[in-house]
Amino acid sequence: MRVVIVGATGNAGTALLRRLRSETDVEVIGIARRTPRDSGPYADMEWHSVDIGRDDALDRLTPILNGADAVVNLAWQIQPSHDQRQLYRTNVLGSRAVFRAALRAGVATLVHASSVGVYSPGPKWAYVKESWPRAGVPESSYSRHKVLTERMLDEIESDHPTLRVVRLRPGLIFQRDAGTEIGRYFAGPLLPARLLRFGWVPVLPANPGLRLQAVHADDVAEAYLLALRADVHGAFNIAAGPVLDPMVLAKAFHGMPLPVPGFVLAGAAALSWALRLQPVDRGWVKLALKAPLLSCDRARDELGWRPARGAVESLHELVDGLAERAGRDDSPPLDPAGSKPGRLGGLLRGRLPGSGNPY
Incomplete structure (x- = not known):
């Protein structure tokens, strides 16, 4: 084939x-x-x-x-x-x-x-x-x-x-090698990613709509x-299961859920995006709050597909990749080089979050 x-x-x-x-x-x-x-x-x-x-x-x-x-x-x-x-x-x-x-x-x-x-x-x-x-x-x-x-x-x-x-x-979709890439695309150069190596996030935003897979x-x-x-x-x-909601994330990262209204999350994203502090606009927050949960029965019944790893395990692997700046230097999108758009080196060269082609 x-x-x-x-x-x-x-x-x-x-x-x-x-x-x-x-x-x-x-x-x-x-x-x-x-x-x-x-x-x-x-x-x-x-x-x-x-x-x-x-x-x-x-x-x-x-x-x-x-x-x-x-x-x-x-x-x-x-x-x-x-x-x-x-x-x-x-x-x-x-x-x-x-x-x-x-x-x-x-x-x-x-x-x-x-x-x-x-x-x-x-x-x-x-x-x-x-x-x-x-x-x-x-x-x-x-x-x-x-x-x-x-x-x-x-x-x-x-x-x-x-x-x-x-x-x-x-x-x-999570994997360790995508840690730096996902950090560039969704967090930007100001995220203190190294602090994530301890696997502890003290405060996590909580909203009934923040239930993701x-x-x-x-x-x-x-x-x-x-x-x-x-x-x-x-x-x-x-x-894969389980659904990643604030309580699951709080347990996984030993943090405390902090209730935050959806309009505050969207407004904070819009303002910080407009100021070029991070690369994610309010549309991503709206998508997270509104996207439905997926039934995977058809994939199981017709493809015989079953995930080998759970969502929490996959998220831990991604966070480890973020903390260790993991990537693949043989893959341009996953390249961990610090000069790329979305990294601190790129910021020092005038490449603000959400601008420049990281691909």
């Missing part, structure tokens, strides 16, 4: 590469805007450097996808949050280029990385299935872009019924492999 992975150097992409390397009948081709260094563990793979948001992306992608059995689209940008045109260019127009190239090349299977963010606001004390409405959370550009890409897939499925389209909709990147990679192997189509929710 010849599989092309678009966006192969990021959080989910590196985990999927690790998983596929043990599959002797799978040939993997990686696509990224910046490919890994020749000395890395993936140097023996076939790599192509393509910026999927460029006008020529379709023409460049099509010959790479020729002869492929499946395409996995993982390419997505979260930063720079102050440049919405850049995000739309990569996330929406870039995804469209990948989808069109797959059709031109006659690929039989298209697997797309969607998200819990595609869903309309939903319950925080019950679990929604894949049929839950997909209007997203309008305040979040991330959510709006996920909705737009899924609508494109709806049209493709309608027009090309022989194409097998699979969408994975995971919760938060997470999953380890290796378990997400397993779900992608199962989706490639199985004769399935459609959407699959992917998340």
